[in-house]
Amino acid sequence: MDRAAVLPALAEVFREHGYEGASLSLISKATGLGKGSLYHVFPGGKAEMAACVLDEIDSWFETNVYAPLREGEPPGRAVSDMFEAVAGYFRSGRRVCLVGVLALGTGRDHFAEAVRSYFARWVAALAEALRRSGHGDMASAALAEETVAQIQGAIVLARALDEPEVFARALATLRARIAAATG
Structure with a gap:
Protein backbone atom coordinates (compact mmCIF):
# COMPACT_ATOMS: atom_id res chain seq x y z
CA MET A 1 0.00 0.00 0.00
CA ASP A 2 1.42 3.39 -0.85
CA ARG A 3 1.06 6.48 1.26
CA ALA A 4 -0.75 8.57 -1.32
CA ALA A 5 -3.62 6.10 -1.42
CA VAL A 6 -4.38 6.44 2.30
CA LEU A 7 -3.83 10.19 2.72
CA PRO A 8 -7.41 11.22 1.88
CA ALA A 9 -8.83 8.85 4.50
CA LEU A 10 -6.24 10.00 7.04
CA ALA A 11 -7.09 13.64 6.35
CA GLU A 12 -10.76 13.03 7.01
CA VAL A 13 -10.04 11.26 10.31
CA PHE A 14 -7.89 14.20 11.45
CA ARG A 15 -10.52 16.69 10.26
CA GLU A 16 -13.28 14.89 12.11
CA HIS A 17 -11.46 14.01 15.31
CA GLY A 18 -8.48 16.36 15.52
CA TYR A 19 -4.96 15.12 16.06
CA GLU A 20 -5.56 14.09 19.65
CA GLY A 21 -8.82 12.26 18.94
CA ALA A 22 -7.56 10.43 15.87
CA SER A 23 -6.84 7.09 17.52
CA LEU A 24 -5.05 4.32 15.66
CA SER A 25 -8.29 2.37 15.87
CA LEU A 26 -10.19 5.14 14.00
CA ILE A 27 -7.35 5.53 11.52
CA SER A 28 -7.20 1.78 10.93
CA LYS A 29 -10.95 1.62 10.34
CA ALA A 30 -10.90 4.58 7.91
CA THR A 31 -7.92 3.36 5.90
CA GLY A 32 -8.67 -0.34 5.99
CA LEU A 33 -5.14 -0.99 7.23
CA GLY A 34 -4.25 -2.83 10.41
CA LYS A 35 -2.03 -1.15 12.96
CA GLY A 36 1.00 -3.13 11.76
CA SER A 37 0.43 -2.06 8.17
CA LEU A 38 -0.02 1.54 9.26
CA TYR A 39 3.32 1.48 11.06
CA HIS A 40 4.91 -0.16 8.03
CA VAL A 41 3.70 2.68 5.78
CA PHE A 42 4.22 5.36 8.45
CA PRO A 43 7.05 4.23 10.76
CA GLY A 44 6.79 7.53 12.66
CA GLY A 45 3.22 6.71 13.67
CA LYS A 46 0.42 9.23 13.96
CA ALA A 47 2.76 12.23 13.89
CA GLU A 48 4.18 11.11 10.56
CA MET A 49 0.67 10.47 9.23
CA ALA A 50 -0.42 13.99 10.13
CA ALA A 51 2.78 15.48 8.71
CA CYS A 52 2.20 13.66 5.41
CA VAL A 53 -1.38 14.90 5.27
CA LEU A 54 -0.16 18.46 5.91
CA ASP A 55 2.43 18.07 3.13
CA GLU A 56 -0.33 16.96 0.77
CA ILE A 57 -2.48 19.95 1.72
CA ASP A 58 0.51 22.25 1.33
CA SER A 59 1.20 20.89 -2.13
CA TRP A 60 -2.42 21.37 -3.19
CA PHE A 61 -2.54 24.94 -1.91
CA GLU A 62 0.82 25.80 -3.46
CA THR A 63 -0.34 24.56 -6.86
CA ASN A 64 -3.92 25.81 -6.78
CA VAL A 65 -3.85 28.92 -4.61
CA TYR A 66 -0.43 30.36 -3.69
CA ALA A 67 1.43 30.10 -7.01
CA PRO A 68 -1.50 31.38 -9.09
CA LEU A 69 -1.89 34.33 -6.72
CA ARG A 70 1.82 35.14 -6.88
CA GLU A 71 2.16 34.72 -10.63
CA GLY A 72 -1.28 34.81 -12.25
CA GLU A 73 -2.17 37.54 -14.68
CA PRO A 74 -4.23 39.53 -14.57
CA PRO A 75 -4.08 39.62 -10.76
CA GLY A 76 -7.84 40.17 -10.43
CA ARG A 77 -8.42 36.90 -12.28
CA ALA A 78 -5.94 35.15 -9.98
CA VAL A 79 -7.89 36.37 -6.95
CA SER A 80 -11.17 35.25 -8.50
CA ASP A 81 -9.64 31.85 -9.23
CA MET A 82 -8.53 31.66 -5.58
CA PHE A 83 -12.16 31.97 -4.46
CA GLU A 84 -13.18 29.20 -6.86
CA ALA A 85 -10.36 26.93 -5.69
CA VAL A 86 -11.14 27.57 -2.02
CA ALA A 87 -14.87 26.97 -2.53
CA GLY A 88 -14.06 23.66 -4.22
CA TYR A 89 -11.47 22.57 -1.69
CA PHE A 90 -13.65 23.29 1.32
CA ARG A 91 -16.62 21.79 -0.51
CA SER A 92 -18.55 25.04 -0.29
CA GLY A 93 -18.31 25.09 3.49
CA ARG A 94 -18.97 21.40 4.09
CA ARG A 95 -15.34 20.55 4.85
CA VAL A 96 -13.41 21.95 7.79
CA CYS A 97 -9.89 23.26 7.42
CA LEU A 98 -7.57 20.58 8.76
CA VAL A 99 -4.77 23.10 9.19
CA GLY A 100 -7.15 25.18 11.30
CA VAL A 101 -8.13 22.11 13.32
CA LEU A 102 -4.46 21.44 14.04
CA ALA A 103 -3.80 25.11 14.83
CA LEU A 104 -6.47 25.05 17.52
CA GLY A 105 -5.78 21.63 19.01
CA THR A 106 -3.44 20.73 21.81
CA GLY A 107 -1.16 18.97 19.31
CA ARG A 108 -0.46 22.25 17.51
CA ASP A 109 3.10 22.44 18.75
CA HIS A 110 3.97 19.33 16.70
CA PHE A 111 2.94 21.11 13.51
CA ALA A 112 3.50 24.77 14.40
CA GLU A 113 5.75 25.53 11.44
CA ALA A 114 3.49 23.86 8.87
CA VAL A 115 0.44 25.65 10.27
CA ARG A 116 2.20 29.01 10.39
CA SER A 117 3.54 28.55 6.86
CA TYR A 118 0.10 27.65 5.45
CA PHE A 119 -1.50 30.82 6.71
CA ALA A 120 1.50 33.12 6.18
CA ARG A 121 2.00 31.97 2.57
CA TRP A 122 -1.69 32.36 1.78
CA VAL A 123 -1.77 35.91 3.15
CA ALA A 124 1.51 36.81 1.41
CA ALA A 125 0.41 35.40 -1.95
CA LEU A 126 -2.94 37.18 -1.81
CA ALA A 127 -1.23 40.42 -0.76
CA GLU A 128 1.11 40.06 -3.74
CA ALA A 129 -1.83 39.73 -6.15
CA LEU A 130 -3.51 42.74 -4.55
CA ARG A 131 -0.29 44.79 -4.87
CA ARG A 132 -0.04 43.88 -8.54
CA SER A 133 -3.60 45.10 -8.99
CA GLY A 134 -2.68 48.54 -7.66
CA HIS A 135 -3.04 48.43 -3.89
CA GLY A 136 -0.32 49.81 -1.67
CA ASP A 137 1.78 47.47 0.43
CA MET A 138 0.01 48.08 3.73
CA ALA A 139 -3.49 48.05 2.24
CA SER A 140 -2.72 44.82 0.37
CA ALA A 141 -1.36 43.11 3.47
CA ALA A 142 -4.32 44.21 5.59
CA LEU A 143 -6.93 43.15 3.04
CA THR A 182 -9.20 46.39 -7.15
CA GLY A 183 -11.42 48.06 -9.75
Missing part, protein backbone atom coordinates in the same frame (compact mmCIF):
# COMPACT_ATOMS: atom_id res chain seq x y z
CA ALA A 144 -5.20 39.81 2.45
CA GLU A 145 -5.03 39.07 6.17
CA GLU A 146 -8.66 40.05 6.67
CA THR A 147 -9.77 37.93 3.70
CA VAL A 148 -8.00 34.76 4.86
CA ALA A 149 -9.29 35.31 8.40
CA GLN A 150 -12.84 35.71 7.14
CA ILE A 151 -12.60 32.62 4.94
CA GLN A 152 -11.40 30.58 7.91
CA GLY A 153 -14.07 32.05 10.17
CA ALA A 154 -16.74 31.31 7.59
CA ILE A 155 -15.63 27.67 7.46
CA VAL A 156 -15.98 27.39 11.23
CA LEU A 157 -19.33 29.19 11.33
CA ALA A 158 -20.78 27.17 8.44
CA ARG A 159 -19.76 23.97 10.17
CA ALA A 160 -20.98 25.09 13.60
CA LEU A 161 -24.38 26.10 12.25
CA ASP A 162 -24.49 23.20 9.78
CA GLU A 163 -25.30 25.78 7.13
CA PRO A 164 -22.83 25.65 4.22
CA GLU A 165 -24.62 28.66 2.74
CA VAL A 166 -22.86 30.80 5.36
CA PHE A 167 -19.56 29.96 3.67
CA ALA A 168 -20.92 30.67 0.19
CA ARG A 169 -22.29 34.05 1.30
CA ALA A 170 -19.01 34.98 2.98
CA LEU A 171 -17.04 34.13 -0.16
CA ALA A 172 -19.44 36.13 -2.31
CA THR A 173 -19.14 39.13 -0.01
CA LEU A 174 -15.34 38.91 0.06
CA ARG A 175 -15.15 38.47 -3.69
CA ALA A 176 -17.32 41.56 -4.24
CA ARG A 177 -15.33 43.59 -1.73
CA ILE A 178 -12.01 42.72 -3.36
CA ALA A 179 -13.40 43.29 -6.86
CA ALA A 180 -14.59 46.75 -5.81
CA ALA A 181 -11.27 47.52 -4.15
